[in-house]
Amino acid sequence: MNAPRPSPRATKTLVFIAVAVLANSFGNLMLALGMNRMPAFAHVPFVHYLVGLLANPFLLPGAALSAVCTLAQISLFSWADLSFVIPCTAASYIVTTLLGEFILGEQVEWARWIGVVLITFGVVLVAKTPVATKPHPAEIPC
């Protein structure tokens, strides 16, 4: 017995959600690392701060990843429901927590792990619903 093949749209949805989630999580990781290297805003002249932002090796790639995340999410809206996409992209909170624990060696407290379990459960529930619940305009017969 073979499992039914996923439809092209289901595969595309999975890929785009994965791209949005990973770009978001790693983008945030880079922005966080970058901002951690910045001097205090109030302690340096504004121009120095601006130059520091642009010269920072983490901030521009971090911003680029954030842009990738936004474009992936907006692309998803062209075929998937908003109420499907938004909860699924919350999986980025899970990835971020794992990055904090296993890459940066942060102490992740138990409340956060409960949050991870709840989000995982919520994303699984949403992922079991159809990607789109109304026909796309192009599919509506004239």
Place this chain on the structure above:
Amino acid sequence: MLTWVLILFTVFSSSGGDILCARGMSSGRELNDFRPSGLGRAIRYIVTRRMVILGGLCYAVAFFSLLGLLSVAQLSVAVPATALSFVVDTIGARYVLREHIPWRRWAGVACVTAGVILIVRSGPALVTARTQHPPLHAAATIRSGDRAAAVVLP
């Protein structure tokens, strides 16, 4: 009082951005060509749709509203409260975009919202915090527009 006004403003402008972008994209064609040659066309298509531009403006408003919020409110109140936008998004999807939302999806959204609140209220992720300029620093890592993950600071 100001805190709650700013929380509501942040949540509604962020969700408004999501709803406008979704309306703008779902009323057009389905994107299918993501080869390198088609990618530029897809991006041009996205950034020239009127509703998406308006949605982007809403995201910008949400970002600055979040900055304002972080300057007047405690992070432990302000950031979890912005998780409300998951609920507002879903209600907007139901009543503005006319999506049919099965019970599993409602239940999933409830779990996700509760989970996000638990995660963001419990302190720093990703960074050992720098506290000299909390609002700017936090805003750089919390993108309210799409509820990005990292929450910074004690």
